[in-house]
Amino acid sequence: MGTRGVTKFGASVDPELLQSFDDATRGVGMNRSSAIETAMRGFLAEQKWSTAEEGLVAGALMMIYDHHSRSVVDEILDVQHDFTDVIASSTHVHFDQDNCLEIVAVRGGVGRLRELMHRIEASKGIKQLKLSLLNV
Numbered sequence: 375m376g377t378r379g380v381t382k383f384g385a386s387v388d389p390e391l392l393q394s395f396d397d398a399t400r401g402v403g404m405n406r407s408s409a410i411e412t413a414m415r416g417f418l419a420e421q422k423w424s425t426a427e428e429g430l431v432a433g434a435l436m437m438i439y440d441h442h443s444r445s446v447v448d449e450i451l452d453v454q455h456d457f458t459d460v461i462a463s464s465t466h467v468h469f470d471q472d473n474c475l476e477i478v479a480v481r482g483g484v485g486r487l488r489e490l491m492h493r494i495e496a497s498k499g500i501k502q503l504k505l506s507l508l509n510v
């Protein structure tokens with residue numbers, strides 16, 4: 375992250391939350407400062423996606439949908455054909471008898487990704503949808 379040095383700051387948090395955070399942090403072999411940095415970067419990437427007018431992001435859109443709903447299967451395909459400018463690839467997993475898992479790799483402008491997300495959210499038959507983004 376360059377040679378910009380570090381800034382120390384104080385924060386007031388719920389002690390139980392801090393204890394859980396420190397336990398989890400130790401569990402993955404990180405110190406508190408690097409864990410806070412990781413959490414802050416994740417937060418910023420999420421904020422950028424939900425509010426920014428412009429900016430480039432990349433990540434994955436993951437969804438679980440009803441295999442038996444022909445309308446959602448068609449809709450997911452149609453939407454992806456309408457967003458080839460931001461979709462790099464997609465992987466379909468026939469998860470079980472009833473569920474399909476689709477993982478769509480995306481990169482592009484936040485506004486366009488927001489449009490994609492809203493189109494998919496509007497499809498009935500989507501059981502879970504998650505967009506995970508990284509700042510580019």
Ligand code: NI
Pocket residue numbers: 441466467468469473474475
């Ligand atoms: Ni399937």
